[in-house]
Amino acid sequence: DSGVTQTPKHLITATGQRVTLRCSPRSGDLSVYWYQQSLDQGLQFLIQYYNGEERAKGNILERFSAQQFPDLHSELNLSSLELGDSALYFCASTQSGRASGELFFGEGSRLTVL
Amino acid sequence: QQQVKQSPQSLIVQKGGISIINCAYENTAFDYFPWYQQFPGKGPALLIAIRPDVSEKKEGRFTISFNKSAKQFSLHIMDSQPGDSATYFCADRKLIWGLGTSLAVNP
Numbered sequence: 001d002s003g004v005t006q007t008p009k010h011l012i013t014a015t016g017q018r019v020t021l022r023c024s025p026r027s028g029d030l031s032v033y034w035y036q037q038s039l040d041q042g043l044q045f046l047i048q049y050y051n052g053e054e055r056a057k058g059n060i061l062e063r064f065s066a067q068q069f070p071d072l073h074s075e076l077n078l079s080s081l082e083l084g085d086s087a088l089y090f091c092a093s094t095q096s097g098r099a100s101g102e103l104f105f106g107e108g109s110r111l112t113v114l
Numbered sequence: 115q116q117q118v119k120q121s122p123q124s125l126i127v128q129k130g131g132i133s134i135i136n137c138a139y140e141n142t143a144f145d146y147f148p149w150y151q152q153f154p155g156k157g158p159a160l161l162i163a164i165r166p167d168v169s170e171k172k173e174g175r176f177t178i179s180f181n182k183s184a185k186q187f188s189l190h191i192m193d194s195q196p197g198d199s200a201t202y203f204c205a206d207r208k209l210i211w212g213l214g215t216s217l218a219v220n221p
Contacts, residue, residue: 002157002159004157033208035211042203042211042212042213042214043158043203043205043211043214044211045208045209045210045211048208048209056209058209090157090158092157092208094208099145099146099207099208099209100145100146100165100207101146102148102160102163103150103158103160103208104159105157105158105159106157107155107156107157108156108157
């Protein structure tokens, strides 16, 4: 158990809808990363937050947004969903905002868009 | 965007054999070389990592070797076991990940 909690584990929705994925980092971790994993694209970095502030941005679509709250949990909002958004979404946390060091991953949220 | 290229994409090894996975990177500022292991239905977990001041690090059956001049680092799994069957990823600074290597160890 990594200590990172993601909810929901599974989510099925329709095109055009909006969903929110939630992540609770390990106790004491200030930095949260979001990744999208699909079969043909591997693990794609979306966005990083450190202590409530956006620290780095990857290939995140404009339809997607995220935030980190004062209690350090984070939410990833996906809107105007398309079939291609179906994927596993992972959250990971680490104590510092440094580029090196171990990442601790949750078990992911599997999103299916029909 | 700088890339991280893994090879092979998939690998089948007999139990007891040696599994070798390679990672080529472009970013010369790379200062941390991790391998993550992911089992089906789970998130990736750090398996082993190395910093560029050493050329090799061994933890049990897992060895990571680093070749700075070739800008490559490799994962060697000795005496491969069926329980090692998983997908393995290398990464650059947590932001850029290889596409993964699917390892199957046959009993």
